[in-house]
Amino acid sequence: MPLGASRFGLLGGVADLGKLELIETQTYSSAVSVIDFTSIQESTYNVHFMTCSQMSAATDNIHTMNIRLFENGVVETSGVYQTARQNAGLNPSVGFNESRSTSANKIALQFGSGTATGENESAYIYFYNLGDSSKYSFVTHQSVGLTNDSYFMSAFGAAALPQASTVDGIRLATNSGNYNDFKVSLYGIAES
């Protein structure tokens, strides 16, 4: 869904790179089980945008895109997230169905991927109000990939951390074991 192409230009000698401002990119370099973004400039941006690509794990049928949020430097692992997701997969055991929870301990974007060629996952994610201590934090997402049986799968949904708090970090994690590839970029959307 995200559209547009990067381009550069000069206005009076100053490059204007547009309002999608890259904060940080993390790419796989060694086996890790979590990908933490801890300098997200939450006081600058009310809306963040994240892209995930080439997400794969060391073993089959591992969820590679589970989100947790940091509040004041501490990752929230309690069952306080509320989630809703529409799954759309060609895997006969999954098909088109709903996933939802009012007491989740993470925000799961999609079901398991695999280790064979092409069996990885990608997604884009919006985050809202992370730096606003008077508001809940919200997430919307859409993802696509191949399962460990090479079935096409997709999902879209949303989530909330219904706590009026400052979120100052974002964690992506597998549900088990380590990643063996990933590329994740976090952007802020400037408001003027």
Next chain:
Amino acid sequence: MAVGNLEFIKSASGTNVSSLSVTDCFSADYDVYKILQTNYTPLSASSQSVMRLINSSGSVISTSDYDYGSLFMPSYSSFVEDRSTSSTFIMDGLSNDQNDTVGGGAVYYLFNPFSSTSYTFGIGQLSNFNTGSGMFARKDIGVLTTTASITGVQFISTGSANITTNIKVYGLASN
């Protein structure tokens, strides 16, 4: 015109209003626009906002000229399909009870709004919260089934309550 990938065009904030319009934000400069809606709060009763389009004469299109579909995805109950081929709005916006800690977040894309030879298409996705029930999401699609040239967008409260909300409009560069 800025030459980055995502150009900020215009924003509007409304406090205690029945509707909020962003006018003169679509032009021949872009074919695709991104709209962000945040910080939605009804002030006297629960309320939902919906999106309508504003034509080049400055009039809000409130007639039944939209087709629309929305998947309502609550975290607390089964999902529900909403659809119409004679809708008076193009997409659902944020909705809320009177809890100002909620706010919510929504992103919409409009395609070809300024064109006078094409319909205006829209897609959207939002995350919101009902204090009495919990988090809910919406995945929206919509189209204005006339070739009117569109230059702006309005978010209107469908209930009796006035609202507070913020809208930001961006153009997406294609070269």
